[in-house]
Amino acid sequence: MSGGRVTLIGLGPGGAHWLTPAAQAALDDATDLIGYGPYLDRVPDREGRLKHGSDNRVELQRARHALALAAAGHRVAVVSGGDPGVFAMAAAVFEALEAGEPGWLDLPILVEPGITAMLAAAARAGAPLGGDFCAISLSDNLKPWELVTARLAAVLAADFVICLYNPISKARPWQLGEALALAARHRAPETPVLFARAIGRPDEALQVVPLAQARAEMADMATLVMIGASTTRLIARPGREPIVYTPRSVTKSPCATSQGRT
Amino acid sequence: MSGGRVTLIGLGPGGAHWLTPAAQAALDDATDLIGYGPYLDRVPDREGRLKHGSDNRVELQRARHALALAAAGHRVAVVSGGDPGVFAMAAAVFEALEAGEPGWLDLPILVEPGITAMLAAAARAGAPLGGDFCAISLSDNLKPWELVTARLAAVLAADFVICLYNPISKARPWQLGEALALAARHRAPETPVLFARAIGRPDEALQVVPLAQARAEMADMATLVMIGASTTRLIARPGREPIVYTPRSVTKSPCATSQGRT
Numbered sequence: 001m002s003g004g005r006v007t008l009i010g011l012g013p014g015g016a017h018w019l020t021p022a023a024q025a026a027l028d029d030a031t032d033l034i035g036y037g038p039y040l041d042r043v044p045d046r047e048g049r050l051k052h053g054s055d056n057r058v059e060l061q062r063a064r065h066a067l068a069l070a071a072a073g074h075r076v077a078v079v080s081g082g083d084p085g086v087f088a089m090a091a092a093v094f095e096a097l098e099a100g101e102p103g104w105l106d107l108p109i110l111v112e113p114g115i116t117a118m119l120a121a122a123a124r125a126g127a128p129l130g131g132d133f134c135a136i137s138l139s140d141n142l143k144p145w146e147l148v149t150a151r152l153a154a155v156l157a158a159d160f161v162i163c164l165y166n167p168i169s170k171a172r173p174w175q176l177g178e179a180l181a182l183a184a185r186h187r188a189p190e191t192p193v194l195f196a197r198a199i200g201r202p203d204e205a206l207q208v209v210p211l212a213q214a215r216a217e218m219a220d221m222a223t224l225v226m227i228g229a230s231t232t233r234l235i236a237r238p239g240r241e242p243i244v245y246t247p248r249s250v251t252k253s254p255c256a257t258s259q260g261r262t
Numbered sequence: 263m264s265g266g267r268v269t270l271i272g273l274g275p276g277g278a279h280w281l282t283p284a285a286q287a288a289l290d291d292a293t294d295l296i297g298y299g300p301y302l303d304r305v306p307d308r309e310g311r312l313k314h315g316s317d318n319r320v321e322l323q324r325a326r327h328a329l330a331l332a333a334a335g336h337r338v339a340v341v342s343g344g345d346p347g348v349f350a351m352a353a354a355v356f357e358a359l360e361a362g363e364p365g366w367l368d369l370p371i372l373v374e375p376g377i378t379a380m381l382a383a384a385a386r387a388g389a390p391l392g393g394d395f396c397a398i399s400l401s402d403n404l405k406p407w408e409l410v411t412a413r414l415a416a417v418l419a420a421d422f423v424i425c426l427y428n429p430i431s432k433a434r435p436w437q438l439g440e441a442l443a444l445a446a447r448h449r450a451p452e453t454p455v456l457f458a459r460a461i462g463r464p465d466e467a468l469q470v471v472p473l474a475q476a477r478a479e480m481a482d483m484a485t486l487v488m489i490g491a492s493t494t495r496l497i498a499r500p501g502r503e504p505i506v507y508t509p510r511s512v513t514k515s516p517c518a519t520s521q522g523r524t
Contacts, residue, residue, distance in 0.1 A: 008385075017284040020274070020377065059510075085384045087510075091392025094507040098497050105499045111385035115282065115375045122347045123270075123373035130353025132413055134396035134422060143393075143512035151394055151420045158416035160396060235360050237367045245356040248321075248349075250405035 004070040006107060007077050008084040008093060010114025011042055014200015018120065023112045026077055034066045035079035035089070043079065057141075059089060063096035067104045083116035087137045087165045117224040118163040121196030124206050126243035128194065128232055131250065133161035138168070138175050145175065152179055156186035161232060161246055164225040168216060176225065177216040183227050187211055192234060192244050194226040195219055208234070208244055266332040268369060269339050270346040270355060272376025273304055276462015280382065285374045288339055296328045297341035297351070305341065319403070321351060325358035329366045345378035349399045349427045379486040380425040383458030386468050388505035390456065390494055393512065395423035400430070400437050407437065414441055418448035423494060423508055426487040430478060438487065439478040445489050449473055454496060454506050456488040457481055470496070470506055 007026040012018035027033070030049060033040055037053035045051070054062050066076045080088035090111050097104055122129045134155050140148055155162055162183070167176045180193075189212035197205045197220065207218055211227070219225050231250060235243040269288040274280035289295070292311060295302055299315035307313070316324050328338045342350035352373050359366055384391045396417050402410055417424055424445070429438045442455075451474035459467045459482065469480055473489070481487055493512060497505040 012282070017287075018282045018375065020280050020282055022279040025279075083381050083385075085381065085389045085391050087392075090385075090389035091507055091510045094389050094392075094497060094505055095509055097505070105497070109505070111389065113280065113377045113381040113385040115377065116381065119345050119347065119375040119378065123345075123352075123375040127347045127352035127356050127373065129347050129397075130349075130356075132396065132398045134394065134417065135391075136394045142510045147512055151422065154416045154420035155396065155422075158413045160413065160417075235356060235367070243356055243359070243371070245353055247357055248353045248404045250409055 002073060003075065004073040004107060005075050006066050006070045006093065006109045007075075008080070008090045008109070008111045009077050010080050010083040010088060010112065010116070011039060012115040012200065013082055013117045013120040013198070014204070018115045018200055020112065020114065023114060026110070026112055030075050030077035032069050032074045032076045033079055034062055034069075034076060039079045039081055059092035060096055063089065063093040064100060066093060067096055067100055067107065070107050071101065071104055081117075083114040084111055085113070086116040086135065117165065117196070117199065118226065120199040121194060121206070121224045121226060124196065124199050124204075125194055125208065126235070127245040128192070128226055128228060129161055130246040130248055131161060131229055131231060133163060135163045135165060137165045138179060139166040139172060140175065141172075148175070149178070149182060152182055153186075156183055159229045159231075161229045162227040164227070167219045167223055167225045169221050174216075176219055180211070180214050180216065184211055187227065187230060191230070192228040192232050194244065195223050196226065197223040199224070206241075208242065264335060265337065266335040266369060267337055268328050268332045268355065268371045269337075270342070270352045270371070270373045271339050272342050272345040272350060272374065272378070273301060274377040274462065275344055275379045275382040275460070276466070280377045280462055282374065282376065285376060288372070288374055292337050292339035294331050294336045294338045295341055296324055296331075296338060301341045301343055321354035322358055325351065325355040326362060328355060329358055329362055329369065332369050333363065333366055342376075343379075345376040346373055347375065348378040348397065379427065379458070379461065380488065382461040383456060383468070383486045383488060386458065386461050386466075387456055387470065388497070389507040390454070390488055390490060391423055392508040392510055393423060393491055393493060395425060397425045397427060399427045400441060401428040401434060402437060403434075410437070411440070411444060414444055415448075418445055421491045421493075423491045424489040426489070429481045429485055429487045431483050436478075438481055442473070442476050442478065446473055449489065449492060453492070454490040454494050456506065457485050458488065459485040461486070468503075470504065
């Protein structure tokens with residue numbers, strides 16, 4: 001059969017207001033939707049379009065399923081939250097492609113960009129990503145924890161704003177606390193830390209606290225945690241939440257915090 | 263006058279297919295559009311909506327103009343490319359707010375997230391942002407070059423994928439070459455480097471070269487440059503461009519490249 005394809009889609013962090021027309025068109029065109037169950041639940045049912053929901057943490061199996069269906073002529077949309085290329089399904093599909101059937105290499109595979117969680121969180125808070133920033137997955141399922149902490153130490157010393165994806169789960173309860181403790185050795189106690197949960201959805205919650213008060217319990221699986229740089233600051237407003245932003249200018253000497261705080 | 267507000271919008275990197283419905287609605291609602299001329303040119307003219315175009319590099323002046331118009335009751339949309347919070351106008355507006363009229367603090371100021379250039383570039387290439395990554399503005403207009411290189415050295419040593427915004431301009435011709443030379447001291451010659459120009463627009467161009475062949479002349483002001491991590495790899499395909507992706511797993515010991523290559 002011909003005409004099969006795989007399109008990788010991110011639903012964005014929230015509702016349809018942050019879904020691009022291109023991603024919407026790919027959803028509309030699909031004969032089969034593949035993804036983690038809760039993401040598929042966000043897409044309306046439609047006659048003639050099958051949903052193949054699966055559990056979390058079976059990404060490679062899901063990716064092979066998508067490629068096999070496409071090879072059989074289906075127009076498959078693999079659905080992630082956020083952006084499919086940021087700690088989501090795109091890399092898993094290419095891993096499966098590389099290790100899979102040679103014929104799969106002929107399939108059209110398209111990635112549609114989406115609004116990833118850190119952009120939504122930043123927009124809601126103000127402009128905390130106004131300077132240089134990085135994104136780190138705190139999960140040590142696929143990389144050693146020593147690598148995570150080495151990377152954290154590097155970007156803390158170099159004064160990046162740090163976005164933590166996958167900050168915590170039942171199976172990974174202690175990593176975020178360790179990351180926050182590491183941050184406290186490099187950044188001032190008043191550094192703004194954002195806990196941005198489910199931004200864009202009806203149950204969204206944004207909490208901004210000084211680093212000294214940041215606790216792992218403030219996050220869950222749906223939370224993006226953002227640790228400000230030394231320049232990240234608040235603007236107080238009468239009767240409104242303060243704005244969090246990172247000025248574009250940096251005047252201080254480079255990496256003044258690189259030796260950590262004592 | 264009441265009802266004035268400022269909404270910060272990113273047009274995304276390309277055409278309307280990557281503009282979120284929320285950003286579109288904010289454009290439709292605006293009485294005044296403010297931004298760098300070429301961005302405003304992308305928005306259709308409409309009766310009753312004024313365009314206030316300005317030159318590049320007058321961000322603070324533009325931001326003050328937006329706030330003053332909003333204080334006078336206008337519904338102002340400040341238009342950037344990409345995402346307004348990533349090396350764009352949002353931080354400038356908050357800088358102007360902080361230093362400006364106290365009454366401006368009562369204005370509603372909303373930020374609408376958008377597809378930033380690195381997400382579009384990554385989607386077009388495959389999934390190069392499948393691991394930890396960072397975004398650095400290579401411009402030394404607002405921060406010392408020594409800080410830029412210190413940050414680059416830190417994330418090269420810690421093996422992040424590195425996205426370079428503002429890589430080059432007529433006024434900053436040599437910085438990208440120096441950054442690539444620095445990268446070559448940490449990463450293998452075959453490391454994939456992406457030059458993603460105007461992705462999503464009719465004149466888009468994506469060039470993927472090994473680091474050893476990467477040259478500053480491959481970029482211009484509209485280019486996003488992405489330097490792969492040590493794990494970033496290519497999948498060759500018959501009759502198609504290779505896919506660039508970074509696997510989710512890292513098994514090697516942390517920061518093996520931290521001492522640089524010799």
